Amino acid sequence: MLEIKNLKARVAGNDILHGLSLAVNAGEVHAIMGPNGSGKSTLAQVIAGHEDYEVTHGSVTFKGQNLFDLEPEERAREGLFLGFQYPVEIPGVNNAYLLKTALNARRAHQGLDEIDAFEFLKTAREKMAALGMDPKFLNRGVNEGFSGGEKKRNEILQMAMLEPELAILDETDSGLDIDALKAVAQGVNALRSPDRAIVLVTHYQRLLDYIEPDFVHVLSEGRIARSGDKTLAHELEEKGYDWIREAANA
Amino acid sequence: MITTPIDALRDIVGRFPTTRDEDWKYTDLARARDISSRWLDEGGTRPSETPDIADLVGDIDADWFVIANGRLADIPIVDGVSVEKINELPAGDNALAEFNAALLDSGLRLRIEGRPGKPVGLLFIDEAGSPSVSQGFVEVAFEPGSRGEVFEYHASRGTGEHYSNTILCIDIGDDAVAHHVRLQDRALDHVQTHRTTVSVGRDAHFESASFDLGGGLVRNDVAIDIAQPGATVNFAGLYLAGDGQHVDNHTRVDHRVGPATSRQEYRGILNGKCRCVWNGKAIVHEGADGTDADQANHNLLLSAHAEIDAKPELEIYTDDVKCSHGTTVGQLDETALFYLRTRGLDPQRATEVLTHAFAAGLVSRIPVEAAQEPVSRLMERRLGELIRSEEDYTA
Numbered sequence: 001m002l003e004i005k006n007l008k009a010r011v012a013g014n015d016i017l018h019g020l021s022l023a024v025n026a027g028e029v030h031a032i033m034g035p036n037g038s039g040k041s042t043l044a045q046v047i048a049g050h051e052d053y054e055v056t057h058g059s060v061t062f063k064g065q066n067l068f069d070l071e072p073e074e075r076a077r078e079g080l081f082l083g084f085q086y087p088v089e090i091p092g093v094n095n096a097y098l099l100k101t102a103l104n105a106r107r108a109h110q111g112l113d114e115i116d117a118f119e120f121l122k123t124a125r126e127k128m129a130a131l132g133m134d135p136k137f138l139n140r141g142v143n144e145g146f147s148g149g150e151k152k153r154n155e156i157l158q159m160a161m162l163e164p165e166l167a168i169l170d171e172t173d174s175g176l177d178i179d180a181l182k183a184v185a186q187g188v189n190a191l192r193s194p195d196r197a198i199v200l201v202t203h204y205q206r207l208l209d210y211i212e213p214d215f216v217h218v219l220s221e222g223r224i225a226r227s228g229d230k231t232l233a234h235e236l237e238e239k240g241y242d243w244i245r246e247a248a249n250a
Numbered sequence: 251m252i253t254t255p256i257d258a259l260r261d262i263v264g265r266f267p268t269t270r271d272e273d274w275k276y277t278d279l280a281r282a283r284d285i286s287s288r289w290l291d292e293g294g295t296r297p298s299e300t301p302d303i304a305d306l307v308g309d310i311d312a313d314w315f316v317i318a319n320g321r322l323a324d325i326p327i328v329d330g331v332s333v334e335k336i337n338e339l340p341a342g343d344n345a346l347a348e349f350n351a352a353l354l355d356s357g358l359r360l361r362i363e364g365r366p367g368k369p370v371g372l373l374f375i376d377e378a379g380s381p382s383v384s385q386g387f388v389e390v391a392f393e394p395g396s397r398g399e400v401f402e403y404h405a406s407r408g409t410g411e412h413y414s415n416t417i418l419c420i421d422i423g424d425d426a427v428a429h430h431v432r433l434q435d436r437a438l439d440h441v442q443t444h445r446t447t448v449s450v451g452r453d454a455h456f457e458s459a460s461f462d463l464g465g466g467l468v469r470n471d472v473a474i475d476i477a478q479p480g481a482t483v484n485f486a487g488l489y490l491a492g493d494g495q496h497v498d499n500h501t502r503v504d505h506r507v508g509p510a511t512s513r514q515e516y517r518g519i520l521n522g523k524c525r526c527v528w529n530g531k532a533i534v535h536e537g538a539d540g541t542d543a544d545q546a547n548h549n550l551l552l553s554a555h556a557e558i559d560a561k562p563e564l565e566i567y568t569d570d571v572k573c574s575h576g577t578t579v580g581q582l583d584e585t586a587l588f589y590l591r592t593r594g595l596d597p598q599r600a601t602e603v604l605t606h607a608f609a610a611g612l613v614s615r616i617p618v619e620a621a622q623e624p625v626s627r628l629m630e631r632r633l634g635e636l637i638r639s640e641e642d643y644t645a
């Protein structure tokens with residue numbers, strides 16, 4: 001699904017990723033943990049195609065295609081979804097309108113007709129109910145005045161509607177109350193399937209109690225410093241990151 | 251029939267404001283002078299046929315008064331509105347008003363009584379000759395306690411050069427409520443000067459929204475006079491400009507007594523090589539205690555060649571006031587653009603979505619219901635053209 005080889009990237013003149021390699025196969029859930037500033041969001045933004053992030057080395061393929069040949073919107077239509085660490089407020093753009101436009105862009109790419117208005121509303125309402133979101137959020141500006149947790153739920157709503165093949169969720173669990181965390185986890189688990197993959201960027205073991213990952217990676221100083229199964233997350237919770245840095249530098 | 255001697259008219263044209271006048275610093279009326287002079291040279295004639303207006307206003311539910319090529323064409327009989335032609339106008343206190351008075355066929359005086367069932371429609375429609383000039387003068391008086399709507403629609407067609415010079419005077423009686431919309435959708439190379447004066451009575455309410463979609467050289471002056479306490483004034487404006495357009499909105503609110511509230515918000519969307527001006531003046535006179543005045547102007551520049559001169563001016567001669575103003579000039583929010591692209595929208599669509607959102611706040615405030623559909627439709631169409639036009643809106 002996603003194959004990253006020796007990726008180096010910089011932003012604003014600073015080298016952030018220093019040769020990162022990672023392979024994510026269909027059906028898998030990966031968790032990426034790591035200290036603040038280690039480059040987790042940078043990796044996510046590079047994959048989504050943010051132009052401020054310059055790739056200086058390495059390759060990324062998505063479903064066998066060179067990811068860097070695709071514009072951000074083409075990546076999205078191909079089934080890549082990034083849940084932003086800081087979802088963007090877009091006053092004046094109706095939330096339902098964005099959902100529908102995004103969905104139809106993906107459908108057009110798949111050769112499908114536009115979604116029927118009734119069908120759209122019905123699906124959106126169902127997904128919102130599952131996420132504990134009031135249907136009123138459909139008629140508000142995109143993330144406009146949403147609380148931190150509401151923004152994160154809204155990202156998950158978009159993901160649930162778009163049914164991406166690869167979802168990268170950048171700290172979607174941060175700032176969530178316990179009910180929201182369960183609802184978000186449920187949303188992610190509902191997406192799990194043999195032909196999809198999910199990458200969770202998180203600081204907290206807690207999320208992984210609800211979404212059991214197949215692999216856990218530690219990103220440190222722009223590289224994957226360690227990979228393991230879900231027990232690695234417990235180990236990190238106990239010991240912090242220092243031992244990994246030491247091991248990596250030894 | 252022009253009754254004023256041609257020489258006197260030439261004299262007035264020679265006294266049109268120039269960029270040496272402080273109020274006209276950014277807007278050069280050379281084209282208006284030039285068109286007027288050549289038109290006078292050629293005898294100052296006007297096309298006599300009435301342009302077809304059905305496609306413009308046929309679907310809009312209002313009682314339409316049509317001023318075609320400067321001539322009062324239709325005078326409908328309307329319940330709740332008394333109508334009078336006026337032939338003598340005050341000479342006016344500046345050359346543009348003098349020009350208007352000197353050339354006017356006949357002006358229109360309307361009195362709104364009670365609550366007319368439909369909006370009063372004022373259609374100023376010009377078929378350009380080469381060159382041609384037209385005038386229009388309308389007075390609308392709202393009787394005390396009345397409640398009515400005015401939809402002013404300025405359009406011009408044809409490939410010739412055209413200059414239109416119009417005046418609208420709105421007089422709102424005590425306790426009256428006046429809702430007003432102005433739509434300007436002229437050909438992209440025509441010239442317009444338009445002046446709106448509004449006097450607001452005791453406890454009266456004025457709610458207005460203006461839309462400038464077309465025109466090559468456009469200057470709108472709005473002067474609102476609050477001489478009675480208790481007035482509430484809300485006015486908004488949206489101007490769209492693309493290559494070669496120059497759109498200037500000058501507003502002035504005189505708070506002579508308090509308490510009273512005035513709020514204005516203008517927004518502009520500019521693409522290509524164009525220039526817009528917004529100058530909002532609020533004067534709080536001595537003794538106008540309890541005045542609350544707010545001015546806002548926000549501009550979205552989609553091209554590096556677009557230029558905006560935005561200037562709020564507050565003059566305050568009393569203490570007990572609340573005044574605020576804010577102006578912004580910005581490009582599209584790159585973060586929002588990227589976010590939309592990650593949701594599958596291509597840059598053009600994302601630009602459209604964000605630009606529409608910028609305009610949406612004003613469109614949702616159109617205070618004349620019958621104007622909402624046509625204004626939004628024409629605005630969307632023009633906005634689409636602007637975004638698709640040429641160049642580097644994402645650069």
Ligand SMILES: Nc1ncnc2c1ncn2[C@@H]1O[C@H](COP(=O)(O)OP(=O)(O)OP(=O)(O)O)[C@@H](O)[C@H]1O
Pocket residue numbers: 011012014016034035036037038039040041042043052085
């Ligand atoms: N646009 C930018 N301009 C300048 N520096 C940046 C930019 N984006 C990221 N950086 C820097 O790159 C480094 C990695 O940031 P990144 O956001 O990828 O970290 P992170 O691992 O996601 O951290 P956190 O856990 O706090 O979210 C940081 O030092 C950050 O300051």
Ligand SMILES: [Mg+2]
Pocket residue numbers: 040041042085170171
């Ligand atoms: Mg981060």
